Amino acid sequence: MPHRHSIFCILPPHMLDQVVQSGTSAQRDMAARTLAASRQIRDRRGNITASVMKGAITTTGTAQRTVYDAKFGTNLPGSIARKEGDAPVADVAVNEAYDGSGATHDLYAVAFGRNSIDNHGMNLNSTVHYDKGYDNAFWDGQQMVYGDGDEDLPASERLFNRFTISLDVIGHELTHGVTQYEANLVYKNQQGALNEAISDIFGSLVKQYQRDQTADAADWIIGEGLFTANINGAGIRSMKAPGTAYNDPVLGKDPQPAHMKDYLTTSQDNGGVHINSGIINHAFYVSAIEIGGYAWAKAGQIWYKTLTEKLNSNSNFQNVADLTFQTAGEIFGVGSLEQIGVKKGWTEVGIAVVDSGSGIPPVPIPGGDGCLKGLLRSVGLAK
Amino acid sequence: MMRIIFERSGGFMGRKVSLDLDLATLPPDQADALKLLVAESDFLNLTELPTNTPAPDGFAYSITVKTSTIQHTIQASDANFPQGLRPLLNDLLARARSQ
Numbered sequence: 001m002p003h004r005h006s007i008f009c010i011l012p013p014h015m016l017d018q019v020v021q022s023g024t025s026a027q028r029d030m031a032a033r034t035l036a037a038s039r040q041i042r043d044r045r046g047n048i049t050a051s052v053m054k055g056a057i058t059t060t061g062t063a064q065r066t067v068y069d070a071k072f073g074t075n076l077p078g079s080i081a082r083k084e085g086d087a088p089v090a091d092v093a094v095n096e097a098y099d100g101s102g103a104t105h106d107l108y109a110v111a112f113g114r115n116s117i118d119n120h121g122m123n124l125n126s127t128v129h130y131d132k133g134y135d136n137a138f139w140d141g142q143q144m145v146y147g148d149g150d151e152d153l154p155a156s157e158r159l160f161n162r163f164t165i166s167l168d169v170i171g172h173e174l175t176h177g178v179t180q181y182e183a184n185l186v187y188k189n190q191q192g193a194l195n196e197a198i199s200d201i202f203g204s205l206v207k208q209y210q211r212d213q214t215a216d217a218a219d220w221i222i223g224e225g226l227f228t229a230n231i232n233g234a235g236i237r238s239m240k241a242p243g244t245a246y247n248d249p250v251l252g253k254d255p256q257p258a259h260m261k262d263y264l265t266t267s268q269d270n271g272g273v274h275i276n277s278g279i280i281n282h283a284f285y286v287s288a289i290e291i292g293g294y295a296w297a298k299a300g301q302i303w304y305k306t307l308t309e310k311l312n313s314n315s316n317f318q319n320v321a322d323l324t325f326q327t328a329g330e331i332f333g334v335g336s337l338e339q340i341g342v343k344k345g346w347t348e349v350g351i352a353v354v355d356s357g358s359g360i361p362p363v364p365i366p367g368g369d370g371c372l373k374g375l376l377r378s379v380g381l382a383k
Numbered sequence: 384m385m386r387i388i389f390e391r392s393g394g395f396m397g398r399k400v401s402l403d404l405d406l407a408t409l410p411p412d413q414a415d416a417l418k419l420l421v422a423e424s425d426f427l428n429l430t431e432l433p434t435n436t437p438a439p440d441g442f443a444y445s446i447t448v449k450t451s452t453i454q455h456t457i458q459a460s461d462a463n464f465p466q467g468l469r470p471l472l473n474d475l476l477a478r479a480r481s482q
Contacts, residue, residue, distance in 0.1 A: 074461075074469070132473075133480065136394040138440035140462055150480075157481070169395065176439040187437050195439065223395070236396050251398070270437055274397025 060109035061121045067097045068127040070145075077127045077143060093164045097126040097146060100170030100206075107171070107202070107209045108178070111296045112304045117177035124174070128164060135160035137169055139176035146173075149226070158228045159250065165225045166235070171206030172199040172222065183311035190316040192273035197280030198307060204239060205296040215288040215295040221245065222281075239285040242278030258282045260317075260350035279349045280317065287324075287345030291338050298338050302328045318354070321346040325353045385418060388447040389475040393460075395440045402479040420471040421448055427455050429465070438462045444472065 063084065069091070070078035081094040088095045101124040108114040116122045125143035134147025146169075149160030163169055176199050179185055185195040200222050208218045222245075223236030233246025233254070242256035256278030257263060263279065266272045284303065288295035302324055310323045325342050332338035346353050389402040406414040421427070426448055437443065441461040446468070448455055459465065464472070 074464070074466075133476065136396075136440065136442060138395070138438050138442075138461060140438045140441070141436075145461075153480075163395070172395075173440065180439075187439055199439070268399055269393050269397040270443075272397070274393075274395070 060113060060115045063102045063105035063116070064121065064123045065098055065101050065105075066123060066125050067094045068125065069094065070127050070130045072129050072132045072148075074131050076130075076140065076145065077125055078129075081128070091128075093128040093146065093148065093162050096162075096164035097128050097144070097170065100164065100167050101126055101144070101174060103167060103210045104171045104174045104206045107206045107296060111205075111209065111300060114178070114304075117174060118181045122177075126170075128162075135163075137163040137173055139173045139180075141180065144170065144173040144177075150228070155228075156230070159231055161226055161228055163226065166223050167210060168200075168203035168207045168222050168224065169226070170203070172203030175199040175202040178202070179307065182308045183315060184313045185311065185315060186313050187270055187273065189271035189273075190276070191314060192270045193276035194280055194311075194315060194317065194320055196273045196277035197284070198303070200237060200239060200277060200281050201284050201303060202300070205300050208294070209296055214293055215285075215299070216292070218295065220285055237274075237278065237281065239278075239281040242282050256281075258349065279351075280320065283321070283345035283349045283351070285345070286348045287341045290341030290344045298332070299341070302331060302338065302342060305331065317351060321351045322354045322356065326356055384449075384451050385414075385421070386449040387417065387421075387475065388445075388449070389479060390445045391442050391476065391479065392445075393437070393441060393443045400476075400479045400482075402475055402482070404475075404478070417471075417474065420474055424465075424468050424471050426457070426468070426471065427453055429455070429457055429468070431457065432459050432463055432465070434458075435460065435463050446471070446475065 065082075065084050066077075066080060067082045068076075068078035069081040070076065081091060082089050082098050088098075105116060105124060108116070116124065126146065127143060128146045128148075130145050130147045133150055133152040135149045137144065137146045139145070146163040148162040150158035151162070176195070179195055179198050185191045185198075187195055204218070204220060204222060207213075207224075208215075211218075219234070220240040221235035221238055224234065226236060227233045227246065231246065231251060232248040233251070235245050237254065237256055238245040242258040243254050245254040245256070247253045255264070255275055257276065258278055259282075260279060264272045264275045266275070269275065284299060287302075288299040291298045306320065306324045306327045310327065311320060315323070325339060325346070328336065328339035328342040343353050385406045387402070387404045387406070389404070390399065391401070392399045404417070406417060409417070426446070427450075438461060443458070443460050444464065445456060445458045457465075457468065459468070
């Protein structure tokens with residue numbers, strides 16, 4: 001895995017370029033991620049390092065966002081309200097969709113070296129003010145769509161605020177796009193619940209990254225701010241304690257299970273995809289807390305690699321448990337704290353990991369002999 | 384007689400909203416308005432929509448109209464919802480949401 005410290009190195013981009021072109025798959029991956037991360041750091045630092053990094057390949061690019069306004073109708077995408085580089089507009093939902101998709105793009109680029117939804121710089125299109133009284137957000141296969149909640153009702157009767165209000169909702173929807181381009185999990189039963197959980201996981205990571213929160217400091221609430229003051233609830237779902245996000249006379253109680261023994265078999269909601277995702281969500285939460293630090297750095301890395309390299313459209317709960325465990329072994333080493341943390345997460349939700357026995361011993365972090373040599377050595381181009 | 388059974392499921396929250404209306408129990412003007420919406424949308428003659436891949440977090444809708452002689456159901460999603468059925472959908476949703 002690309003250790004984050006390495007991105008602070010000053011490296012001649014042509015060398016990494018060489019690795020990208022002629023290295024092994026793993027070497028290319030690492031070099032590409034380093035280049036990608038360099039680019040992001042450069043962006044974040046502004047012009048200070050721009051001259052140093054000039055010429056680096058921009059594999060993660062920059063966000064290309066367009067926000068459309070459906071004007072309370074249902075025709076997509078609607079009319080353009082703000083496009084990339086435009087100054088903020090008067091409409092708060094437009095700005096939230098713009099900023100939120102940018103924050104999501106940033107997490108994927110910086111933490112995982114990913115260039116947008118399809119990893120090829122796909123434009124990030126969002127439509128706000130979809131329909132009247134539309135208390136929902138969805139991914140239509142090509143873009144994000146957000147309703148304004150119960151804007152058509154008197155304030156005293158409203159349950160939902162506008163759906164752009166919650167950054168993790170934006171990260172959630174965009175992640176459905178990522179999943180579509182990667183594992184393409186079937187949106188039904190366990191596969192669908194896993195699809196949902198992946199969106200909650202990375203949606204939450206977007207929020208944590210933006211807030212600079214470690215795992216133990218995060219609230220792990222999905223849809224924070226979506227409920228109006230008329231509802232007794234912190235949000236739609238809780239990854240920390242599934243089943244406790246809300247308890248309200250009108251909406252009832254959060255129905256999410258946190259353990260396989262409470263897995264709900266139903267024909268509703270494509271087989272309860274928004275219900276049973278609680279089990280996976282909680283496993284991720286426990287792992288992230290066990291591993292510690294920023295959740296995107298290690299737990300997120302394990303899941304990103306699993307999503308993009310190992311899951312397929314039919315992967316179920318047992319598969320993702322086994323594969324995240326295997327991936328943790330490959331990245332951090334067999335028996336590493338990270339791998340143990342992943343296993344602990346699955347154990348807590350009642351899934352016994354099947355150990356395939358694969359994985360590698362931990363890779364020593366290059367350090368003592370200089371940044372460049374260390375990096376080249378780590379990808380096999382120097383001794 | 385006419386009965387309308389409506390259900391909206393799925394969505395970001397996965398919360399089902401449903402309605403079972405016996406038009407005989409409604410005030411006559413409301414019952415007439417609903418009958419008109421059913422007639423105007425030509426509901427009983429609409430062909431079933433081909434099942435499409437569900438849009439993640441999209442709503443799924445099911446509307447059933449029963450009369451003494453016929454029963455017909457249309458299922459649709461946000462992605463393929465027929466425009467001609469929207470006035471009826473909006474009426475049913477307004478009722479279901481205010482329950």
